Amino acid sequence: MEIKVRRESGLDGHAKLRSDHLLVRRPHFHLRGNALFFMASEQPCRLLSQTEINFWNSMQRPLSVGTVRETCRECTDALISEFLQNQFCELVEPTFPSARRQVLVIEPHADDAALSAGGIMWLRRLECAFVIATMASRSNHTLYHGLGRNYFDIDEVTKVRRGESELFARMIGGTHVSVGLTDAALRYRDTNWTLDYFLRHRMSIRAGVSRIPDDQERKRWSQAVVRLLAEIPSAELWIPLGGPHADHILTVDACFDAFLSNPSLVAGRVLRVYQDVPYLARFPRYMSDALEALRRAGVVLERELIPINEAYHQKLRLTSVYASQDILDMRSAIEEGALAYGPAVGYAEILWTLRGLPQRIDPSEIRSLEATGQLREEVSAWLTKNKEAEHVRVLLLVPTGRWAADLELLCGAFPRARFELYVAGAAAAEVGDALTDRVEVRKVVRGTLDWILLILWFAATMKALPTLFHVGDRRLRGARLLSRSWLRGDTLVVASMDHLVGALRGRRRDP
Helix, strand or coil: CCCCCCCCCCCHHHCCCCCCCEEEECCCEEEECCEEEECCCCCCCEECCHHHHHHHHHCCCCEEHHHHHHHCCCCCHHHHHHHHHCCCEEEECCCCCCCCEEEEEEECCCCHHHHHHHHHHHHCCCCEEEEEEECCCECCCCCHHHHCCCCCCHHHHHHHHHHHHHHHHHHCCCEEEECCCECHHHHHCCCCCCHHHHHHHHHHHHHHCCCCCCHHHHHHHHHHHHHHHHHCCCCEEEEECCCCCHHHHHHHHHHHHHHHHCHHHCCCCEEEEECCCCHHHHCHHHHHHHHHHHHHCCCEEEEEEEECHHHHHHHHHHHHCCCCCCHHHHHHHHHHHHCCCCCCCCCEEEEEEEEECCCCCCHHHCCCHHHHHCCHHHHHHHHHHCCCCCEEEEEECCCCCCHHHHHHHHHHHCCCCEEEEEEEHHHHHHHHCCCCCCEEEEEECCCHHHHHHHHHHHHHHCCCCEEEEECCCCCHHHHHHHHCCCCCCEEEEECCCHHHHHHHHHHHHCC
16 A cells, blocks of 8 residues: 655745755655655655756755756756655755744654644744754654554664654754654564564554553653753753653653752743643543643643644644654644634644742652542552452453553562453454463454353353453443443453552552
8 A cells, every 4th residue: 555645735935935945855755766755655756857866866965946046957946846845855944043042842752842832833933943852762653554564664764753853843943852762652562573563463552652651661761851951951941741642641750750850950941831732632631631630739830822823834834744654644633723722813822831840749640630540449449359369350352552561560469369361352462472370361352242252151150250351441331331240250440551550559659
């Protein structure tokens, strides 16, 4: 399957080609013979004439429109505009004011700052010198994941994504910093995957990126933020509000942990929080809960709504630079987020200025109330009641995303127990990579019917075993209703293993 790249239209700044503006190639394309290819695509996106080949090769380094006109006279303005229209290259302003205010923007992944605050950054590019720091800059994630294509080379993908970020930064007159941490999907297994491995583990990888990070990873990210703040002075510091993704949670946790453990590093800086897009549209409850969690922890936030009507089209152009990702799939969420503040405002983005920080904060609390509060007492009671059990039943209707660590946690919580594990097909690969003699695995691989029959059998014959039913968010309510029929079983139904992790962490904190 080949990728159809939809081009941005209406290049407002490109109608008139100024001689001093620079032409910069996008990092996604490579030339083989006379054919231009997009990343891993096997079909060329354009066959080039010799004049076009010369033009493409001349842009190995950024060069001005005037230089192209002088040295490659066959390259007409119409040809340059066509390359811009097809997003083979970008037009960049050559200089910016020297006395701009420096702003450090911390983003979880390459593209998050552009998606979330690209309009504001464009409008303020002449007064602010932005430094965009990408925390999880080591990655194998591209739009080819969704297509099931074999494109998992870590070095190659990381290079392309870094090139996208450098181009975005250049377009707003800023600079880019790769912090070098590994993103959540790749942390599932940090190696170059094969297509077969990815297809077998795809659901487990997806589950893993929504899990709350462990303390070791949080410490690693906090130390990286401390180094970043020490190395890059700035008048302002922008950080994300967060979202239901491990790396967004980590970024927020790490920033607040760094602020409070090293307050001198943020002294004198204006601290701002930007609204995460596309999470604003896709998970509005999480966004409001994250704000409430910050306020509950004592963070003082002053809201600033910033219209971006005159910059909205340019924001779309800026986000399209991240073409290695499925940006087109986010288009409706970008627009919905930008229009979330009412027709009187039009397109807008939002910043919150931090007017004060609490004396202390538990980084694990800076996330959705739903993620931290749900089931805590119920989980703790179930663990306490069954801690001496010799047999525990576990039903994995969906993968946990971190089964090896979860199994270790269960073995510690139930030191005498052997585990009877029923596994859906989507979780089979993850479970198969973490086998132990304390676990008996039974695969339920034929889908819904087999699970229904199994549940009916439990209702009729179930032994009085403590049972953990891991079902995911979508099936949580139905699974709770079903589990009430298992009268002889003490059943705990959870959407995520994070509920057990949270309960055990809470026990360790309690005196």
